[in-house]
Amino acid sequence: MHATTPPPSTWWSRNWKWCVPVLAALLLTLFAAFVFGILMLVFGAMKSSEPYRHAMTQAQTDPAVTAALGAPIQAGWLVQGNFSGNGPDGEANLSIPLDGPKADGTLFVVAKKHAGEWRYETLAVNVDGGERIVLEDDAAMPLP
Numbered sequence: 001m002h003a004t005t006p007p008p009s010t011w012w013s014r015n016w017k018w019c020v021p022v023l024a025a026l027l028l029t030l031f032a033a034f035v036f037g038i039l040m041l042v043f044g045a046m047k048s049s050e051p052y053r054h055a056m057t058q059a060q061t062d063p064a065v066t067a068a069l070g071a072p073i074q075a076g077w078l079v080q081g082n083f084s085g086n087g088p089d090g091e092a093n094l095s096i097p098l099d100g101p102k103a104d105g106t107l108f109v110v111a112k113k114h115a116g117e118w119r120y121e122t123l124a125v126n127v128d129g130g131e132r133i134v135l136e137d138d139a140a141m142p143l144p
Helices: 011-047 050-061 063-069
Strands: 080-086 089-099 104-114 117-127 132-134
Touching: 011 050, 011 080, 050 063, 050 080, 050 089, 050 104, 050 117, 063 089, 063 104, 063 117, 063 132, 089 117
Parallel strands: none
Antiparallel strands: 080 089, 089 104, 104 117, 117 132
16 A cells, blocks of 8 residues: 555635635725715715705804804714705705804704705704704795
């Protein structure tokens, strides 16, 4: 009888113990990057919308809001709500966190777009602690 030598081991059989966790971590990282990218697209679309920009300008220039929150007023990261704009029509329902040096608050925006013009049903800041400041909107009259 002659002795048989074992077949040479493959790369996979020698390295699977470190390769599997590395591949799993890579897939998890790619998935997290994909989800983060989708969130950035959604938040970017909301933050670039006309209702968001208009509401932030109104809040940052309103004397009552500036007195309550302090200056400068910055928008927080996590905008909540929904926005849809289809040509001449659209709808926005946003809740925008505000950060000021004196206090924080939330800017609420409810707007509808008809025939290319945004009209604001709600444009108000709730200051943390209970005060509500309704913003005057000179650009458009609220819908009935």
